[in-house]
Amino acid sequence: MSGSPVNELDASDSSAADRRRQFQTQLATTELPRHLALFYRTHAEQIRVITTYVARGIRQGERVVYLFDENDVETIRDALTGVGLDVDSLQAAGQLTLIDANEIYSDSAFDPVESVDAFRDIAADAVADGYDGLRVAGENSWSFGLDCSFDEVMEFEHRFDEACPELPVTALCQYSLEQFAEEAVGKALQTHEMIIYRETLCTNPYYTSPEEAIEYGAPLSNVALLLEQTRDIHQFRNDVERREERLSVVNRVLRHNLRNELNVISGRLQWLVEQGLFDEAAREHLDAVVSATERLSALSENARHVGRTLDDRQREPANLNATVEEGVADAVCEYSDLSVDIDAGPEDTVVADATVQTSVREVLRCAGTNLSAPTVDVRVEADNHYETGTVEIIADDGFIAEAAMVAFENDSERALAHANTLRLWVAQWTIESMNGRLELSGQPPADRVRLTFPTIEASR
Structure with missing residues (x-):
């Protein structure tokens, strides 16, 4: 495989670019653990993954070390150049280092402890030199x-896991399924x-922590591993099915029964009001009941909206300015008196998940509901490397109530009891699902919402 031509990775496969794009999105919207592994079958697949992984680290301000063995150094250089990295400049600056793996893993007497120590030193040097990590x-x-035996290599992997909390490092180990034995x-x-x-980046259900490995004698044989995980997955599926059934019942109550009964109550109350049968004191109580019924009906409708919004989410990258404009257009269509000025960001910024549109729309719906004749500024920005995008939504007056601000600060969902605040939680859930964050500012009520989320490089 050494010296394999890099142009194989995209030359005749139009779907290869799509797969790389999807993987870019996953890396951008997922908080990576300290230790992950690539299992691949083809050289093209390996190259697409490692170049995307390395490019992400470079653009996040990390120092990147690539340990080559089967591929020669020129193959790796050419592959990284092919995704837009200036390899010569990065190497000269010390941000990118390409090392023969044998310089780290001694071919004379492999020592798992010494190998972990070597990584600890490299990580410490990266931080000392001003990088965000290794x-x-x-x-x-x-x-x-x-x-040495493969079990000694696994000892190194487990020791690396034990040291991970101390190390500002993310490590990707690569295993060829064509070369490594099944065991x-x-x-x-x-x-x-x-x-x-x-x-595809996957949470690993077969992962065994170092503590569990010691207690249960892992690594298990393949057969024992499959048996253990079959039991766990079976239990997990049963739990999910039961919870789905319960949620289905609750949704039917909210979306149908509750709404219908509220319509009956509202109609009868309206009839009583129109009859004029009550004195002023009784009329005040009746008006309070009518208002409470309307609020409960609004809450039911918003709950239905939440379900539709979250169910309809489709993860795909999109131009940042365009997806923000779509979110604004959705809100303006619903609130005709909502005036929005957009200060666009860099034209070539690509948001890793187009559902930023949902968060923008829901925040603007809060403004449209809580303010009369609202005027809102939407400011779009991206950092120098376009790794992070931000959208600030600023109103002339406060439109996020104090109760909602307290709930967010305390990580509490008690403000869900209010229909308007439910919209803000949809924005929060959406932005958090793509590894972003939502921040409120201003003295209660808040007049500014800031959305921060990952972006990816534009298509080449």
């Missing part, structure tokens, strides 16, 4: 050339909290 990618074919792959699978398989 990102490592290593071709694990280095283990074939060592005079070795089964063991490697158990030592990584997340894996990349078929260019």
Whole structure:
């Protein structure tokens, strides 16, 4: 495989670019663990994953170390250049280092403890030099050339996990499914909290923490591993099915029964009001009941809106300015007196998840509901490397109530009892699902909402 042509990765496969794009989005919207593994079958698949992973680290201000073994250094250089990285400049600045794996893993006498210590030193140097952390990618074919058992390699993996809380490092181990034996792959699978398989980032249900490995004697054989996880997955599916059934009942009550009964109550109350049968004191109580019924009906309708909004989410990248404009257009269509001025960001910024539109729309719906003749400024920005995008929504007056601000600060959902605040929670859930955050500012009521979320590089 050494010296394989890099142009194989996109030359004749139009879907390869789409797969890389989807993986870019996953990396941008997922908080990575310290230790993950790539299991691949083809060289093209390997190159697409590692170049995306390395480019993300570079653009996030991390120092990146690539440990090559099966691929030669020129293959890796050409691949990284092919995704837009200036390899010469990055190497000269010290942000990118390409190292023969044998320089880290001694081919004379492999020592798991010494290898972990070496990574600890490299990570400390990265932080001392002003980088946000260390990102490592290593071709694990280095283990074939060592005079040691694969279990010793697994000891190194577990020791690395134990040291992870101390290390500002994200490490990607690479395993070729065409070269590593099934038993070795089964063991490697158990030592990584997340894996990349078929260019998809997955939470690993087979992961065994170092503590569990000591207690239960992991790594297990492939058969024992499958039996253990079959039981766990079976239990998980049963739990999910039961919870789905309960949620279905609750949704039917909210979406149908509750709404219908409220319509009956509202109609009868309106009839009583029109009859004029009550004195002024009784009329005040009747008006209070009518208002409470209307609020409850609004809450039911907003709950239905939440369900539709979250169910309809489709994750895909999009131009940042365009997706913000769509969110604004949705809100203005609903609130005709809502006036919105957009200060656009850089034209080529691509948001990693187009559902930023949902968060923008829901925040503006709060303004449209809580303010009379609202005027709102929407400011769109991106950082120098376009790794992070922000949208600030600023109104002339406060439109986020104090109760909602307290609920957000205390990570509490008690403000869900208010229909208007439910919209803000939809914005919060949506932005958090793509590894972003929502912040409120201003003295109660808040007059500014800031959305921060990951972006990815534009298509080349």
